[in-house]
Amino acid sequence: MTKAAVFGNGSWGTAFAMVLADAGCEVSLWGRRAALAEAINSTGTNPEYLPGVELPKGITATADPAEAARDADFTVLVVPSQTLRENLAQWAPKLAPDTVLVSLMKGIELGTAKRMSEVIREVADVPAERVAVLTGPNLAKEIAARQPAAAVVACADESVAQRLQSACMTPYFRPYTNTDVVGCELGGAVKNVIGLAVGIANGMGLGDNSKATLITRGLAETTRLGLAMGADPLTFSGLAGLGDLVATCSSPLSRNNTFGTNLGRGMTLQETIAATKQTAEGVKSCESVLDLGRRHGVDMPITETVVSIVHDGKPPVVALKELMSRSAKPERR
Ligand SMILES: NC(=O)c1ccc[n+]([C@@H]2O[C@H](COP(=O)([O-])OP(=O)(O)OC[C@H]3O[C@@H](n4cnc5c(N)ncnc54)[C@H](O)[C@@H]3O)[C@@H](O)[C@H]2O)c1
Numbered sequence: 148m149t150k151a152a153v154f155g156n157g158s159w160g161t162a163f164a165m166v167l168a169d170a171g172c173e174v175s176l177w178g179r180r181a182a183l184a185e186a187i188n189s190t191g192t193n194p195e196y197l198p199g200v201e202l203p204k205g206i207t208a209t210a211d212p213a214e215a216a217r218d219a220d221f222t223v224l225v226v227p228s229q230t231l232r233e234n235l236a237q238w239a240p241k242l243a244p245d246t247v248l249v250s251l252m253k254g255i256e257l258g259t260a261k262r263m264s265e266v267i268r269e270v271a272d273v274p275a276e277r278v279a280v281l282t283g284p285n286l287a288k289e290i291a292a293r294q295p296a297a298a299v300v301a302c303a304d305e306s307v308a309q310r311l312q313s314a315c316m317t318p319y320f321r322p323y324t325n326t327d328v329v330g331c332e333l334g335g336a337v338k339n340v341i342g343l344a345v346g347i348a349n350g351m352g353l354g355d356n357s358k359a360t361l362i363t364r365g366l367a368e369t370t371r372l373g374l375a376m377g378a379d380p381l382t383f384s385g386l387a388g389l390g391d392l393v394a395t396c397s398s399p400l401s402r403n404n405t406f407g408t409n410l411g412r413g414m415t416l417q418e419t420i421a422a423t424k425q426t427a428e429g430v431k432s433c434e435s436v437l438d439l440g441r442r443h444g445v446d447m448p449i450t451e452t453v454v455s456i457v458h459d460g461k462p463p464v465v466a467l468k469e470l471m472s473r474s475a476k477p478e479r480r
Pocket residue numbers: 155156157158159160178179196225226227228230234251252253254285286287288424425426428
């Protein structure tokens with residue numbers, strides 16, 4: 148039987164543990180609080196992150212990283228992106244020898260502008276063939292309700308992506324393989340920033356033309372960045388790009404979208420942070436995505452606008468005026 152360790156028992160870690168268990172894997176689910184691990188085991192639910200959802204058999208929660216990691220064929224990493232480096236440094240000595248490390252995270256590291264797979268390779272000292280990424284339009288609550296959805300599993304080694312694909316394929320969860328790890332990761336990280344922008348527009352009371360413009364031009368700047376970084380541009384019209392943008396930018400379940408909506412309605416950053424109980428990656432990653440764009444000489448006006456609102460306190464009305472008054476350009480540049 149395939150064994151999977153999932154490090155991170157938040158909403159997506161728990162929902163993906165359900166997918167793996169439904170696909171027939173034996174799953175150990177790590178979380179940093181022993182009390183929550185005990186509650187998961189005793190109630191068969193995750194009362195904090197997915198209240199009311201009954202977990203399938205085959206998931207055992209633990210707060211002991213060595214116990215979670217033991218003999219795992221796949222080690223799934225799903226903690227906030229900015230804590231991964233520190234977390235993984237502690238877990239690395241305990242990992243099963245040939246385990247494949249799978250990132251479910253959608254962020255870019257602040258300071259280094261590194262993608263999560265780069266952080267994983269660096270900290271765990273593993274080759275590209277042992278690092279995979281799973282991404283796509285996967286709002287945790289909908290997956291936990293077993294609503295049909297597709298995803299992308301990307302790895303430089305296609306045979307590894309295929310192994311992961313069969314480990315997490317269920318009647319309601321359909322993963323496709325891809326070898327464009329860079330494109331898949333960028334799609335996931337930048338859509339959170341665009342999700343914030345669309346949320347802000349929503350909160351300001353703007354309509355569907357404005358939101359469609361942000362989504363489409365957001366995809367354009369994601370693709371420009373991807374091209375500069377060697378990604379396949381077609382990845383961005385797939386599940387990791389357009390697919391995830393549509394889910395994030397249209398759903399009130401998206402934390403990034405909701406965070407933006409609150410800001411657009413006039414809440415301060417501090418009030419919005421206080422109202423946000425879970426990880427909204429774009430809030431921090433908008434700065435590292437902008438950093439990544441600058442490192443590659445790529446113009447990312449929507450990302451820049453989001454940073455100016457979220458981190459520099461620029462009023463959304465002023466930021467929008469500036470975005471709309473940029474110089475005229477052809478669509479494809
Ligand atoms: N929720 C979704 O719908 C969804 C879907 C796809 C991808 N993701 C991505 O998955 C990642 C995790 O998101 P989530 O929704 O599970 O977040 P969450 O806020 O629901 O859970 C985060 C988990 O990380 C833990 N955590 C927080 N700080 C930590 C630290 N310093 N050390 C160790 N553990 C820590 C929390 O205890 C919790 O278990 C993010 O990168 C997110 O973009 C989320």
